[in-house]
Amino acid sequence: MLKRLSLIAAVASMFAVAACGSSSTESGLTVFAAASLTETFTELGKRFEAAHPGTKVTFNFGSSSTLAQQIVQGAPAGVFAAASPATMKTVADAGLAGTPTVFVQNKLEIAVPPDNPAEVENLKDLTDPRVKVALCAEQVPCGAAAAKALGAAGLTVTPVTLEQDVKATLTKVELGEVDAALVYKTDVIASGGKVTGIPFPEADQAVNDYPIATLKDAPDLARRFVELVLSQQGRDVLTKAGFEAP
């Protein structure tokens, strides 16, 4: 008897594990958004919940390309806000996204530690071999933008590391492991003074568009969340964080 019970328990636990994967989110909304939108979208999510009592907005922040892969593999999301048109295209090509709208743009800045040990003043200073530079890997949007800006300036920088996302790049500056990095202006602002941002003119050549779209079979809440992001209220929150209107 005891043996049989433990076997039943073992099988039941297998099913319990299997069932964990498919939680229902019908009364709520799941938003997949680029890591650089963490602060602003969390804020907008709170406002959305206040305006629609009883709803619950859940966020999945991460690298846009990872999020796009997750959506294509069937992750249950209502809205996708990406840090690059290319990652949005991955989802659209799979027939999973509505028409995307570019809602903000983000520009690169040179981030240096507050004491700026290598005395970096402009983009050209990053080509000095004595300056330790961190860039994002070209596979992720901030790295693609950095390559574009450097290309536009006709400069070749040999970084010490190609980081997997913009927050990791920023961390290397915050800890003082590198003398400079190319990150988004919004990340410099979000760091709250732990790094100093230096704008540079070539950044205009590598502006990053952020598209947002509702996803296939999304609840009506998804459309209304996108409306909030595109509204004046949404724009105010985003521009305060350093994003620019498209």
Next chain:
Amino acid sequence: MPWLLVVPAVLGMAFLVLPLAGLLVRAPWSTLPWRLSEPQVLEALRLSLVTASMATAVCLVLGVPLAWLLARTDFPGRRLLRALVTVPLVLPPVVGGVALLLVLGRRGLIGQWLESAFGFSLPFTTAGVVVAEAFVAMPFLVIAVEGALRAADVRYEEAAATLGASRFTVFRRVTLPLVAPGVLAGAVLCWARALGEFGATITFAGNFPGRTQTMPLAVYLALETEPEAAIVLSLVLLAVSVVILVALRDRWVGAAA
């Protein structure tokens, strides 16, 4: 048949093997030879093998004596030390990487001294990769060797000591040969863990092709844009590690066990 054992065993096996089968099924076999010949792939593979082997060497040199200390001596705080040694096992590797930066980084407790005295800093170097891998992998070796030491019969050591051998001679001539299978098993585990290391490596040593970009890092970045390339890279890593582990098992570990 003891079904109560066989059924969960088969389920457990399926659980471990199915994801690997998934990789094999989804692998882009037609482009495989072309992708394998890419210099970046070979470079990452070479770096992975070299750093994992060096990390294992570091772990052997430091970890075996540490295991001996934990198993054969008694001093206040030994139990606490034993618990601390296993911390890297439960610590998320990324956190381990940050911790290493705070100690060995350019502005870290020891790192700033290294930088000012020798003009040398570990992050973003191949040596940094070895340090990150050794940090994460060493507990595997220490636990395996400590277990072997505790299981070994101390009477042989005592006999050697009564015959006038010094403690180090006893360790070298009696203890070590006695626990050699345990040391090898631990070294293999340690090497495998180092080979697959991702979080601590990318956090502490960064990612630069040829210098710090090991296979797991290459896989992660390939996944961002080219999932197919990521599958190929994973297969390569898998194939190489399985071949090496099976070869080692047959030669040493299996023979002794």
